[in-house]
Amino acid sequence: MERTEIDAMRQIPLADFLTRLGHEPVRRSGNELWYIAPYRSERTPSFRVNVAKQLWYDFGLGKGGDIFTLAGEFVRSEDFMEQVKFIAGTANMPMPVLEVSKPTFLTKPSEPTFEGVEAAPLFRSPLTDYLSERGISYAVASRYCCRVNYGVRGKRYFAVGFPNVTGGYEIRSRFFKGCVPPKDVTLVKMENSSADVCSIFEGFMDFLSAATLGLETGNCLVLNSVANVGKAMRYLDGYGRIDCYLDRDEAGRQTLETLKEHYGERVCDRSALYDGCKDLNEYLQLTTKKRNGQ
Template identity: 80%
Template sequence: MERTEIDVMRHIPLADFLARLGHEPVRRSGNELWYRAPYRNERTPSFRVNVAKQLWYDFGLGKGGDIFTLAGEFIRSNDFMEQVKFIAETVNMPMPVPEGSKPTFLPKPSEPAFEGVEAVPLLRSPLTDYLAERGIPYVVASRYCCRLNYGVRGKRYFTVGFPNVTGGYEIRSRFFKGCIPPKSVSLVKANDIPADECLVFEGFMDFLSAVTLGVTGNADCLVLNSVANVEKAAGLLDGYGRIGCFLDRDEAGRRTLAALTMRYGERVTDRSSLYDGCKDLNEYLQLTTKKQKNNHLKIEEQ
């Protein structure tokens, strides 16, 4: 049987497709290639390609799939023929004929099966040492985070866990960044009574940084856990009179600020001038902490 162009596309190695788009793996482990997510900014590689199965999985977003869904992430479209067109243009293939070309079977994402997930108090450990290196003191970390113990394919792991509103967790360690589904936003209430102001952060490291710096005051705090969750945040923000945004100073952060401003108008304030010159609030905290330590050393030497 002659292979259709769609079949040919489905068998394009994901690593070759990503290389065409200018993305190379950071490391390889057996059949797995690890990348920094190619369609969003991140420091810790959380995007995995399984070479044998030709499937990808983004631990940061909690989603994955085949080459077509990957193309969909780049162009932000679920339209199958738009995905096909993008792949064809990327690899210099002729555009397939639309009729009868949509595959009848799409493979399920190669998702990790999290086993025996257990949330326990965050005690002093290498995890809190890691947070301290990011400028987050134990007294702050232990108040808002837990330790998550879990298994994947028979191996046990432990990470810092930060709960979201749907029962999932953002998880971090020195070596890993991802989430235990379902992926969603996190809302931290300042008091039992409704607050007039809500502060918006891209990730929970920035939220913990804001608490450490003492800039949260009596405001509630909403952590997007991914700029892709901005629509999920909208309903939760409707009741606030003021919305202060501590978003990353990059293109994704600017797009998110624009989306919130379009919905809420003058209620939205850009608070990122606090960390002008830094990518995000956590980077600013780390620089501030380092300067304070250096000043203390100078005083002690005098």
């Protein structure tokens, strides 16, 4: 493939590329466009496009890059030729003659820089008010979460933090959803619970919802992203039963099937509990409103 053809693809504005795929930004801040992640399910926009640098970053997955790596997320392939084929089809460009397997001058993904990250106890604050609005009590939140103070480009922020096994944090506030890397799963060993059962949750809001509802019957593993299902398996092999409280969407169903293929009948789908809801937290919020007569 000639370099000019690669350059032509690289010069396609990411916003135009996403528009062709049916995705529009939900807000703009300076040179940054924020989207609901276009290739996975989420509620809070955590997918950013820098229009000046023409780079994207997904705070939910902790991944980013240029138009080629973005195409790779859509086709779920790291094969450069598959990415080129997808871009050509989306942009209505002719498929170029493939002579070189991969260029050597791909732009390095742009990583967000979290400055001065500090973890502190989660005391009552607007953060716990936010969790309360989602049905999660202060008693539960303070047991498993912390407050993370951090800086980005010289400005200070704070959020609810949920630590993972390699020292990173999932962070949430009313205005932001992201991850202080490294991205990984979280394993919570519950006291007085069955050592033979592990409950799996997609995100920590669902885990906190389960704890609020008293559903934690064994140890708990939070994926923090369905992309982490492979990382989760090294912790699951020893359990006789794996209870899955995954989102009732395509990504959740695919994750459930992946686990069933690996663990067979040990996997139990518990999502019927919140049938009619997208996830366990939505079910908790509805249950709380009914209890309060709202």
